Each structure stands twice: as C-alpha cells, then as structure tokens.
Amino acid sequence: MRHSIVRKGPSPYGTAPSAFNRRALFAAALAAMAALMTPFPPAMAAPPIKLLALGDSLTAGYGLPEPQGFTAQLQRALVAKGYAVTVINAGVSGDTTAGGLARLDWALADRPDAAIVELGANDMLRGLDPAAAKANLDAILTRLKDQKIPTLLAGMLATPSLGPTYTQPFNALYPDLAARHGVPLYPFFLDGVATDRALIQNDGLHPTANGVAVIVERILPAVTRLLDSLPKSGS
Template sequence: MAKITLAAFGDSLTEGYGLPAYSSLPAQLERWLLEEGFHVEINNFGLSGETSADGLFRLADVIESGPDAAYIEFGANDCFQLMDPEQTKANLARMVEAFQEAGIPVLLLGFKPMNFTPQSYSSEFKKIFAEVADKFKVPLYPDLTKGIGEKPEYYQPDGVHPNSEGVTVMVSNMFPEFKAFLESIPE
C-alpha cells in the first residue's frame, strides 16, 4: 500500500488545544491507523479559535502542501459565536469544492451544538454538515464529539476542549469512518 498523506484541517479540536502534541486528534488517529496497517502520515493543520471563515484564508496553503486526502473540521467556533448557519455552510462548501477541484478526497466532520446553544439556532446548525456532504457527495462523520457528549470527565477544565481520554473516545468512534475513507482512496 502506498503511503497516504492526510491533511487534518480544522480548529482547536484538530490542533489539540491544551494537549501535548501526541494526544491531539490527528496524532491519535494516525497511531490507530498505523496499528491497523495503513501507511499514513497525518499533517495537523488545526488552529485554535478559527471559524470556518478563518479556515478559508488558510485553505490554499493546505491544498498547496499536496495531501493525498483531507478531513475538514470546522464549525464549533461558528456555533459558539452563533454565526449564521447559512454562512458556515457556504464556507464549508467552498472548502470541499476547492479540495475536490484539486483532486483531493475529503471527509467532512460534523459538529453538534452543545446544550447551552439556543434550540432554534441549534436545529438550523445541525443540518449544514449533511447538506454540504450530500451536495458534494463526500463522506460525513456527523458528530465529532459522539461518545463524549458533555460528560465532564472527558473535558479539560474549560468544559469545551476534550482531554486526552476524550480524544481517544472520539477517535475510537470515528475510526471505522476513517478506515473506510482511506480504503476508498485510489492508489
């Protein structure tokens, strides 16, 4: 199997805010994939505090790095700032489209609003990831924080960023989707 480079493109949940580098989502995911026999290198393009609009400014650099595949993980900060879900959706759509135009397969990671998010906003926000995935025919892992929910034992003291154990649960839950995604990439 040829080596696959995967660009992990996102915000603090990808960067690994507050965690040692080896505990970040990309680092843990890479270890799981290597143990499963994938010849993969994951490059961490996560940057804390970024919204989907901020991500658009860095998109060209990520594409120019020449990855074989990418995941897109934006939306948490958009949600916390109650940004217009239609704008977030448009930003995500532009990211997916740009990767596709460059011939780079994409996996989209969705974010479900936390309990403190206003219900009317939350219901609109939840739809955007599936709509983008459907429009561009890309795989979607709909809930990045599945399995950790809002359980305090899986979070750092800020209650927003997962701790190392929380990231491990996230990786465990999303692993089958990543495995299928990488297996779908032509050599």
C-alpha cells in the same frame, strides 16, 4: 640411439589456453553465476498517504501535549491497522469556517491525498450565522473536490441553549453539504465525549487525552473507509 622426431604444428583442437587465460575464464564464469544468483532489488515502497486534518482547536489538540492530540493519536491508530499514513495537523485553535477557508490554499501546499474537515464549533460558540458557516464549508468542499481530494466531513452539533431557531439550521448544514458534495459525513466529532465531564478539560470545551482517544476510536472506521477509497498505487 635413435631420436624420435616430434613434429610441431597446429593442434586440431586449437591452441590450448594458457594458465592466465584459464584463470580469467574461470573468474568470468563465477561472475556470470553470481549475477544469475543475485536477487532483483526490492520494489520501492509506496510513499505514505498524506491525510490532511483541517480544523480548529479540536484538531489542533488544544491543551494537550503534541503526542496526545487528535492527529497524533489518529496516526498511531491508523498505523496500528497497517496503513502507511502521515496525518497532517492543519488545526488552528479558535478558527472559524471563514478562517479555515482563508488558509485552505496554504494547507493544500502539502499536496494531501485525502482530507478530514472539522470546522464550525467556533462559529456556533460565537453565534455566527449558520448560513455563513454553510457557505464557507461549501467553498472548502468545492475546492477539495476540484483538487480531486477525497474528503470526510466531520459534523458539529449546536448547544441546545442557543434555541431551535439557531440549532436547527446549524445542525442541518452538515448533512446538507455532505449530500450536495457526495462526501461521507461523520455526524458529530465529539460523539461520546461532549456530555462526559470526565473526558473534558477544565475549560468545559476541549477533550482530555482520554477524550481524544474516544474520538479517534469512534471516527476511525470512517477514516479507514476514506483511505480505502483512494486509488491504489499503480492503478
């Protein structure tokens, strides 16, 4: 029986891959496909805006549980409107404009992006010189401007019982300062609350939780305009 002779030599198509190499190539192809199909990681969310509320007992939430105070209610209202924001409670009960100025550097250590200044009620209740209150607020607004922190100035009105020689210069200092520094003014922090006994605590001075809700509702448009004026992330 004649045997055929098989000549051994290199294939014109190269050496055929072994089973091991075929598996390795297949695994590499799958990995490449998976890499192409893997979505890019989502962009990092921008950190929340830090809104400093520098004030007295009206900001601090005197006589109220923390969740019912001004800063907590304001933050919830802003979040409900879609703002990523942390409202920093820098309110100190009994503080005057001088006290607010004295602790301003401490408050700025939180590196806020914007600020609300609510001071002056205790100056008025103690009958302190409106000119001194104006000078203190002027220094606060100047410092915030130097730090490039957009600010909303919340005004206060003097009780009429103090007489026109006091009420006129006191009431005028807030619009004067707002115009001088080019900052927005919310004319009266207690608007809608001050003359409604149902919204005032038994001390006759501080708002109830419902009173704070009215304050927040009324000041909210001014606060959202302030936040909308901030530079957008990446701009």
